[in-house]
Amino acid sequence: MRKTLRSAAVAVMLAVTGAAPAAANDADTLLNVSYDIARELYAALNPAFQARVKAQTGRDVTVNQSHAGSSRQARAILEGLAADVVTFNQVTDVQILADRGGLVAANWQERLPNAASPYYSLPAFLVRAGNPKNIRNWDDLAREGVQPVFPNPKTSGNARYTYLAATAYGLEAFGGDADKAADLVRRIFANVPVFDTGGRGATTTFAERGIGDVLVTFEAEVNNIRDQFGADKYEVVVPPVSLLAEFPVSVVDRVVDRRGTRALAESYLNFLYEEEAQEILARFYNRIHHPAVIERHRDRFPEVRLFTVEQVFGGWAAVEKDHFAEGGRLDTVFVAR
Numbered sequence: 001m002r003k004t005l006r007s008a009a010v011a012v013m014l015a016v017t018g019a020a021p022a023a024a025n026d027a028d029t030l031l032n033v034s035y036d037i038a039r040e041l042y043a044a045l046n047p048a049f050q051a052r053v054k055a056q057t058g059r060d061v062t063v064n065q066s067h068a069g070s071s072r073q074a075r076a077i078l079e080g081l082a083a084d085v086v087t088f089n090q091v092t093d094v095q096i097l098a099d100r101g102g103l104v105a106a107n108w109q110e111r112l113p114n115a116a117s118p119y120y121s122l123p124a125f126l127v128r129a130g131n132p133k134n135i136r137n138w139d140d141l142a143r144e145g146v147q148p149v150f151p152n153p154k155t156s157g158n159a160r161y162t163y164l165a166a167t168a169y170g171l172e173a174f175g176g177d178a179d180k181a182a183d184l185v186r187r188i189f190a191n192v193p194v195f196d197t198g199g200r201g202a203t204t205t206f207a208e209r210g211i212g213d214v215l216v217t218f219e220a221e222v223n224n225i226r227d228q229f230g231a232d233k234y235e236v237v238v239p240p241v242s243l244l245a246e247f248p249v250s251v252v253d254r255v256v257d258r259r260g261t262r263a264l265a266e267s268y269l270n271f272l273y274e275e276e277a278q279e280i281l282a283r284f285y286n287r288i289h290h291p292a293v294i295e296r297h298r299d300r301f302p303e304v305r306l307f308t309v310e311q312v313f314g315g316w317a318a319v320e321k322d323h324f325a326e327g328g329r330l331d332t333v334f335v336a337r
């Protein structure tokens with residue numbers, strides 16, 4: 001399931017998370033620019049990778065992190081943030097780095113297994129204990145008196161999956177009627193009390209500020225919140241159908257070649273496919289690809305029928321053009337709101 005990557009080496013970066021700046025041309029430091037709710041995940045993955053490098057080469061390496069909404073992070077890189085690697089939650093946020101200025105190679109999805117997605121998830125629901133609003137499926141989010149909480153799809157890849165999952169559900173429920181599906185999504189958006197910029201902000205709004213009846217975010221996040229705050233306070237609801245959410249990764253070619261960090265950056269991404277990393281990913285409720293890890297954690301992941309972007313929307317290029325471009329269908333949802 002793996003493709004072999006090149007060997008090892010790394011360079012310099014100033015972390016935007018408060019860590020001290022690395023020395024210029026430091027070949028043992030990486031910056032991983034990632035999505036908003038992945039802080040704890042990579043805080044667990046990075047020490048495992050560092051220990052692996054230490055055991056194999058004797059080198060001490062550092063992996064610094066930057067976290068915000070996935071689309072916001074992509075824009076920051078386009079504006080000059082020198083990421084060695086990106087670990088995003090939406091294909092278009094990596095693709096834009098390839099399309100605008102060639103920061104990432106055009107064939108980035110061919111360089112790693114599973115279209116460069118080492119793990120995946122799906123939009124799911126976190127409700128308050130007892131599920132007082134009886135929220136089970138996507139159409140429940142459009143009911144009067146139900147307040148769903150999710151971030152702004154303009155800044156969050158997380159929320160774009162929510163938008164696409166609700167749209168895909170509506171298209172199937174209404175026999176392909178795009179207008180009826182759009183109306184369902186408009187009603188869902190009209191029920192949202194506040195749009196945060198990223199997934200972690202939406203989690204804070206729901207879990208700490210007590211706003212809303214249901215948090216819509218990745219299955220991994222809803223399970224981790226339930227574990228953190230207590231099953232006596234929250235319940236996880238996995239809807240019967242949802243949308244496959246891939247988590248694409250890539251080296252940022254222009255940066256790693258300029259800084260001499262390509263080998264270690266590629267080793268870092270390659271590590272995400274190894275059994276040790278896949279085990280950590282599964283413990284954080286991410287769905288993974290390694291057969292042995294899948295078998296060990298089968299009881300963590302309920303059966304769910306997954307739409308894909310390709311099946312429903314014709315692929316990410318079509319989604320970007322039809323839904324997320326200025327004046328696209330997503331904009332009509334906000335106008336209606």
